[in-house]
Amino acid sequence: MKKYALFTLWAVVSLLVLSCAKDHITESAVEEPAVDIWTPVPLTKVAALPGSSTVQAGFDNATKSVLNGSAVEWSAGDAFIMAGYSGGYYSTVSYTTSAGGALASFNGGGTISYTENGLHCLYPSSSFAGLTTIGGLMHICADIPTVQDATPGSVAPGANLSYAQAATQSDDLHFKNMLALIKFKLSGDIVNQVKSVTFRGISNVAGAFFLSLSDPMPAFETGVISSTAQRTVTLTGDFVAGEDYYIALAPSVHDGFSMVFENSDGSQFIKKVSTKTLTLTRSHITDFGTISLGSDFPTPDPVPAPYMKATAGAKSVTMVVIPDGFTEAQLDDYETKAKSGIDALFNTEPYKAYKNYFQVWILKQASNESGANITDGSGNITTHRDCYFGSQWGDGSYSDMRANSDKVYAFVEENCPDIADGSHSINEVAVLILINDDRYGGISHNTSVGRTYCMVPVGSDAPISWSYPATEAASVTAVPWDTRTVTASEKSELGSSIGSWRNTLVHEFGGHSFGKLGDEYWYNSTLSGLSPVNGHSWNPVKFGLNLSATDVQANTPWAELYEAANVTAMNGKDAAKYGRIGVFQGGDVSMFYRWRSEKISCMIDNRFYFSTWQRRLIVNRIMGLAGLTEPTFADFLAKDVPDDPIRDGGGSPVMLPEGLVNNIPPKPMPMPAPPVLED
Numbered sequence: 001m002k003k004y005a006l007f008t009l010w011a012v013v014s015l016l017v018l019s020c021a022k023d024h025i026t027e028s029a030v031e032e033p034a035v036d037i038w039t040p041v042p043l044t045k046v047a048a049l050p051g052s053s054t055v056q057a058g059f060d061n062a063t064k065s066v067l068n069g070s071a072v073e074w075s076a077g078d079a080f081i082m083a084g085y086s087g088g089y090y091s092t093v094s095y096t097t098s099a100g101g102a103l104a105s106f107n108g109g110g111t112i113s114y115t116e117n118g119l120h121c122l123y124p125s126s127s128f129a130g131l132t133t134i135g136g137l138m139h140i141c142a143d144i145p146t147v148q149d150a151t152p153g154s155v156a157p158g159a160n161l162s163y164a165q166a167a168t169q170s171d172d173l174h175f176k177n178m179l180a181l182i183k184f185k186l187s188g189d190i191v192n193q194v195k196s197v198t199f200r201g202i203s204n205v206a207g208a209f210f211l212s213l214s215d216p217m218p219a220f221e222t223g224v225i226s227s228t229a230q231r232t233v234t235l236t237g238d239f240v241a242g243e244d245y246y247i248a249l250a251p252s253v254h255d256g257f258s259m260v261f262e263n264s265d266g267s268q269f270i271k272k273v274s275t276k277t278l279t280l281t282r283s284h285i286t287d288f289g290t291i292s293l294g295s296d297f298p299t300p301d302p303v304p305a306p307y308m309k310a311t312a313g314a315k316s317v318t319m320v321v322i323p324d325g326f327t328e329a330q331l332d333d334y335e336t337k338a339k340s341g342i343d344a345l346f347n348t349e350p351y352k353a354y355k356n357y358f359q360v361w362i363l364k365q366a367s368n369e370s371g372a373n374i375t376d377g378s379g380n381i382t383t384h385r386d387c388y389f390g391s392q393w394g395d396g397s398y399s400d401m402r403a404n405s406d407k408v409y410a411f412v413e414e415n416c417p418d419i420a421d422g423s424h425s426i427n428e429v430a431v432l433i434l435i436n437d438d439r440y441g442g443i444s445h446n447t448s449v450g451r452t453y454c455m456v457p458v459g460s461d462a463p464i465s466w467s468y469p470a471t472e473a474a475s476v477t478a479v480p481w482d483t484r485t486v487t488a489s490e491k492s493e494l495g496s497s498i499g500s501w502r503n504t505l506v507h508e509f510g511g512h513s514f515g516k517l518g519d520e521y522w523y524n525s526t527l528s529g530l531s532p533v534n535g536h537s538w539n540p541v542k543f544g545l546n547l548s549a550t551d552v553q554a555n556t557p558w559a560e561l562y563e564a565a566n567v568t569a570m571n572g573k574d575a576a577k578y579g580r581i582g583v584f585q586g587g588d589v590s591m592f593y594r595w596r597s598e599k600i601s602c603m604i605d606n607r608f609y610f611s612t613w614q615r616r617l618i619v620n621r622i623m624g625l626a627g628l629t630e631p632t633f634a635d636f637l638a639k640d641v642p643d644d645p646i647r648d649g650g651g652s653p654v655m656l657p658e659g660l661v662n663n664i665p666p667k668p669m670p671m672p673a674p675p676v677l678e679d
Contacts, residue, residue: 074104080123080164082108083131083140083213090138090213094125120213121164123175124157129208139210144179144250146206146230150197150237152245155181159248163211179248180280188293190263191241196234198260200414201278202406203252204229231410246285254278255407258414259291267297303417307339308346308360313626316359318418318429319514322411324403325387325436328366337458338362338434344502345510348608349641350615350622357626363415365389372437372457375400391435391455393443399673401443401455403433408453427451427541428625430514432505434458442504442672444512448679450541454513456505463666465498466605467491469522473585473592476551480526480592494600495607495646498666503606511603511610512675515618518544518588520603521671526592533588535677543677546603546614547587548595556583558597558613566633570612577642581612589674600644606671609644 079096095106122128122142129141148156162175182199199205207229233247257278259271271291280286310316321342323334339362346355367387374383377397389408393401409426418424431453438459446452468491474482497503511517518533530550535543536557548556560566561581570578580598587594587603596603598611610618619639620630643649 075100078104078106078123079125080106080121081125081128081140083120083122084118085213090131092128092131096125119166120211121166121175122211123162123164126158127161131213132210134210134212138213140213141208141210142178143208144206144233144248146232147234147236148247150235150239150245152240152243155246155248156235161248177283178250180251180282181246181248181285182280182288183244183246183285184259184288185242185244185290186239186293187241187290189295190293190297191239193263193297194239194261194293195264196236196262197239197245197247198232198234198262199247199249199257200232200260200410201249201252201254201257202231202410203254204231204406205249205252205280206230206233209250231406231413249280251282252280254280255404256410259288261293263297265297267299269298306359306417307342307362308355308358310357310359310626312356313623313628315423315625315627316418317357317622317625318416318424319358319360319432320412320416320429321360321362321432321434322365322389322408323367323436324389324391324433325367325369325371325385327368327370330370330436331364331366334434334436335362335364341432341434341456341458341502341505344608345506348506348510348602349610349643350619350639351510353639353641354619354622357622359418361416361418363412365411365415367436370436371459372435372439387435389433391433391437393439393441393455395439398441398443401441401673402445402676403453403455405445405453405678408433409451430454430509432456432509432513440464440669442501442508444508444675446513446516446535446543446675446677448535448539448541448543448677450516452513454505454509456501456508458501461500463498463500463664464503464669465496465666466503466669466671467496468494468600468605469586469591471524471591472522476583476585476595478585478592483591493647495644497605497607497646499606499608503602503608504672506608507602507606508672508675510618511614515610515614515621516541516543516545517603517610517614517617518547519671519674520546520587520596520601521589521605522586522591522594523589524591525589527588527590527594530593533594543675544588545617546596546611548583549593551583551585551595553583556595556597558616560633561597561613561616563633566637569634569637573637573640574642577644577648578612604671607644607646609646612640612642615640 074097076097076099079094081092081094083090083092093108095108097104097106099105120140122140127142127144129143132139132141142161144161145156145159148159151157160181161178163178164175186194209229233249235245235247239245255277260268262268278286321338323331323338326334342360345351346358351358365388369386371385372387373381373385373390373392375392375394375397376382377394377400379392379400379402381392389411390404392403408431412429412431413419413426416424416429419426419429427450433453433455435455435457436459437457439457442456444452444454468486470486471483472486474484518535533544533547533549536545545557548558550556553559553562558581582597583595584597584599585592585595587596597613600607601611601614602609603614616636619636623630
């Protein structure tokens with residue numbers, strides 16, 4: 001359509017509020033937007049459904065269908081997709097018009113039968129990404145473009161998605177807008193230098209999403225966005241001062257957002273809002289008014305040096321550390337603890353041997369209050385702390401430990417130089433939140449595409465101890481409730497893990513978040529029976545490959561450790577230490593029906609030791625993120641260090657908590673809660 005918008009023109013006027021500039025991006029002054037209130041008007045697009053493959057489509061009243069004062073009409077080539085149920089399966093046809101105007105004939109590839117769920121239409125057809133089954137129900141997969149063309153006075157072609165559903169063949173199609181618009185003008189001498197304008201929010205605003213074909217007409221008050229969606233939409237092209245520009249986004253709420261302007265040289269400056277809540281509503285326009293860009297693009301501030309700089313790999317393997325619950329006056333203490341925690345991780349194999357592949361950024365953000373929110377153990381806040389990322393958990397209830405993930409990821413995307421320069425995505429960057437709180441805890445949140453954040457409270461350096469479980473499966477093949485008590489001599493042989501929050505950091509961040517390892521400890525409970533390990537087969541980024549759902553050596557994920565040539569190589573290097581490899585029942589918090597490759601490791605009692613197979617998985621991930629080929633087992637073995645600091649000696653003082661130096665007895669604690677797999 002010529003104006004590419006099917007919108008009820010309401011303006012939700014939001015004021016841009018000046019905020020602090022970030023180190024890697026320069027901020028300009030913000031001109032308050034003009035107030036531009038529109039009167040709500042109805043807008044309906046109608047298509048009759050005949051028994052043939054031709055559809056007549058038009059508007060109830062073209063004079064009411066306006067954007068920027070102009071009537072919305074069809075353009076030649078406009079097309080929509082119709083989906084329906086026919087002959088035992090869903091199918092689709094595309095309807096296209098060869099002429100424009102307020103009323104047009106659409107020719108399709110054939111007719112579609114339908115069930116009680118009716119016929120479903122998606123406009124434009126270019127947004128259609130196929131049919132897919134989710135939870136046993138058929139869905140249309142659609143796509144909101146993350147990059148849209150700057151079109152003066154209109155929305156980019158193909159960017160404004162609409163949806164219609166008809167219950168019977170005699171009904172008309174009433175297309176409803178699925179998206180919201182933001183509108184703005186630009187002023188200033190440098191407008192003609194602008195090549196892109198990016199809306200950067202807290203919530204997802206673009207990318208793939210799914211609409212069920214089994215539901216009545218959806219309300220679309222909020223976007224249903226997939227885990228691969230984006231929090232940014234970029235408008236690209238040549239911009240002209242004084243023209244109206246529109247960006248189409250999914251309905252969403254943003255506790256902070258920004259507009260980033262970039263020229264052809266890559267220079268950027270940002271207009272950031274952090275004190276206003278922005279609500280983007282379907283079929284509404286949010287008018288930012290005129291945004292003044294001034295007379296010259298500022299020179300970008302120099303990028304600060306990372307704490308650790310990568311010197312190997314095709315690209316860096318990036319990690320980011322951020323604070324929560326640290327006030328402005330406490331940020332120096334945060335930085336000291338961040339360095340201490342990262343040092344502990346990179347003094348642990350295999351991170352130590354592959355340290356030069358990593359780039360670690362320690363970012364700062366003050367909170368208004370110290371500490372984190374306290375919950376009742378079920379996620380309900382009982383004591384509120386004004387911490388920036390909303391960290392919360394209950395005393396003694398660690399499984400409800402969480403933060404505002406949207407705010408975490410948006411902050412990292414905006415402030416991590418490796419993401420800002422376009423070389424990395426948020427799915428490739430592991431995020432560590434250090435929390436200024438004395439309570440014990442630690443948890444890792446993970447998505448199937450690799451996106452992750454890890455939470456570790458660092459308010460106390462008091463020593464902690466963790467133990468190998470007192471009871472285990474009686475044998476590799478034992479079934480519930482065939483158990484045995486672990487003897488004192490066996491525990492002595494395994495050694496005792498004593499440390500601090502740094503040990504939790506290595507387990508949660510190095511093990512779960514980056515390494516994608518599952519827990520290998522267990523409770524006095526069990527799975528109900530054999531089942532696949534969650535995260536093995538259906539995750540694009542596999543999780544928990546250190547665990548097996550079978551005790552058959554050849555069918556475990558670590559089967560390559562039993563290959564004759566590999567066994568010979570390991571024995572030739574250090575037979576005693578590599579001889580610890582086997583099949584042991586217990587893991588994934590279950591005493592039965594899960595198996596692991598070694599008796600003890602960091603994933604059982606937080607010691608600074610990853611098993612051979614765990615190290616192999618971590619190294620494979622390092623090489624993949626570095627843009628390199630997965631090493632052969634021989635290459636892996638050449639750099640591998642199989643020492644367990646507890647059983648084999650050689651621990652580093654950097655790993656010892658301060659409390660041990662002061663002879664404070666360690667406090668026995670349970671292992672932190674299992675990782676959260678969010679999709």
